[in-house]
Amino acid sequence: MAFTEHPLRRELVHEMHLRRFAPVDAPSRLVQMVFLIGEDQREAEQALLSSPPLTPLSSKHETRHAVFEFPGDVTMLWERQTEATTITLISSETNSEGMIPLLEWLGGWPGAVLRATKLFVVGSESNAEQLLPGMGFETADLVSCHVCGGVRVWSDFRIREDGYGRLLVAAQDRQPDDLGRIVQRLQELGNYRNLALFGLPPVQRLMPELNALEARLAKHAQALADDDAERDDEDLLRDLSKVSAELARLRSENSYRTSASQAYAQIAADRLDALDVRPIDGFQSLTDFPERRLVPATRTIETFTNRLRRLSERSGDAIALLNTRIDTRIKAQNLELLRSMESSFNLQLRLQNLVEALSVIAASYYAVALIAYVAKGVDAFGKEDHVVDIIIALAAPLVILTIFLLVSRIRHRFIRETETAVHRSGKGQAARAMIDHKKGL
Template identity: 80%
Template structure:
């Protein structure tokens, strides 16, 4: 090629063609099953996919999609989703007996069935209405409407004794590829609707727990207003416990609630794409879907919003409590500083008193020294005053010695202090800047 291709270009183009449905030739019978499969069981799924009960005529298999064609115009579609797997069997009306080994193979698939549907596709409305008695639909729950400009569907979306739901479709004048796309949209609507509803029971079970956490948080917030400062540590512990429980609920359910909201949006998109036209006397797909899916989606959305707001409120209350604790600590530090200041003032007054007394003592000793030297001066050269002369001579030497010793000690202390300060400045990182 004369141009540089983006490394993801072919992967993205392939993604656009990945989920094509096989052509459906009316009259046809379709069996589709949706399995929820844990990630650690994906290996089992691959092994089961390779253990076919019939020998296929052709196989088109990729990492997440496969098309298997068998004799008698039987087609099996396998598609792997993020957390689910869809398996579809398409056969002509006359080939229903040949479907039995493959439907049994479907039933042994790893995982748990989320949705299982048998779709009956007829070329005309009269042929479809002739099958209505054997469908066993509940009249009170029957949904019937036109979709995609002329295709009519019937279903009550109930599970029969064999574990399958029933969907009846009449598609006059539709080409196989077009009819395949319509059946795919109809099935995806139901599949994504069920996937969206998976999160509802969990949310409903968590609502009482969320109510209890909300009550505890309100009680702790009220205690923050009413209680004395002595209980702040206990209150902080209780609030931290509530906050931890909220975080745990949020972490354990965030994926499921987010996935439910995403699936609900996809189901709504599929419903819009079907262009539903109501029929008098019947509820339409829009009525059936919105009457059930919209309240469930709003319940999940309400749960998510409540959980988020409770987490924010818990953080706000903890922040207020921390502010009060910090304020109290600062007040205690201020009282400590005031006490230290009072002690320093007292020590200063005592020091002043000691200095005043030291002046008296120094004066006394100075007078005594002067007296000794005066006596020595008077007695110099006279007999009997040798001791006084010796004291007079020694006194200046002692004073000078003590002065020099004190000065040396003082200078040594000052030098050591300056050296220590210099070493501290060199280690400080701000001095390099």
């Protein structure tokens, strides 16, 4: 190539060609099964695809899609989705017995079946009318309508004794490729409908738990608003934290399922729009049936998700408000403590000044006494009278002043060193207050 190709280009183009459905002739028989498969079961699934017990005539096997051609004009389509696998068997009406060995083989497929349907495709509505009595449809639940410009479908969306649902399709002279796409849309509508409803039972089971958590949160919020002095804020914070943790657990355990259900419901709605449903008088249509149950189920899941999100936000707001109140009380207590420390510092400073003054007097007294001893020693050598008294009188003020200046210098040096350490650490309001008082004194 004369250009640099993006590494994702071929993967994106390949993605557009996935979900291919084989052509469907009329009359024909189809069986489709949707398996929910965990990631730990994917390896076993790949092993079955790589070495099936029935040797196909030909196969086109890809990472997420495979087509197998078996003897007896039977085609098997395999498609892998995010959390499910869809397997479809297609055969002509005369060779439908060839699917029996494959159906027995699929009984050992990993995972659990979420939907299993048998489709009967005929060429015209008159042919379909002949098959209707033997289909066993419930008249009260029968859905029948035209789709895609004339193709008529019948089903009651019930599970029969053999574990399969039934769907009857009158092709009305459609070409095989076109009919294959219509059948694919019909099946995807049912598959995504079931996948969307898959999130409803967990939500219904969790509703009482969510109601209880909402009641507990309302009770704690009321206690926070009442500001009951007898209620310990620490206990209230602990209770709110427990409620918040329970809500977080519910969100983490169910967020994927609820989000997936909403996405599947949207895809089902898109498939329904693509079918261009036209109702028939006296029957429910494919539009009426999903709206009767799928739409309420989807709204229930959406309501649960919104309630869970709002309760999580409310619990977070309550915890933040309670933390603010606790911080305010702690700051008030710290202020009272600083005030008591300030009073103590003032008393200590006064005592310290008194001790310093007394120390100056005591040091001066001993210094003068030493000078007096020296002077008396000089007087012992026979010098003039009163010299000793003169020296003592002159030395006493000088000694007192010197000692005072020395003590003051030591004190100011200590204050500067302490102030530097306080500013470096960025802490110690009480220490700054002590330094300011010392400077003032």
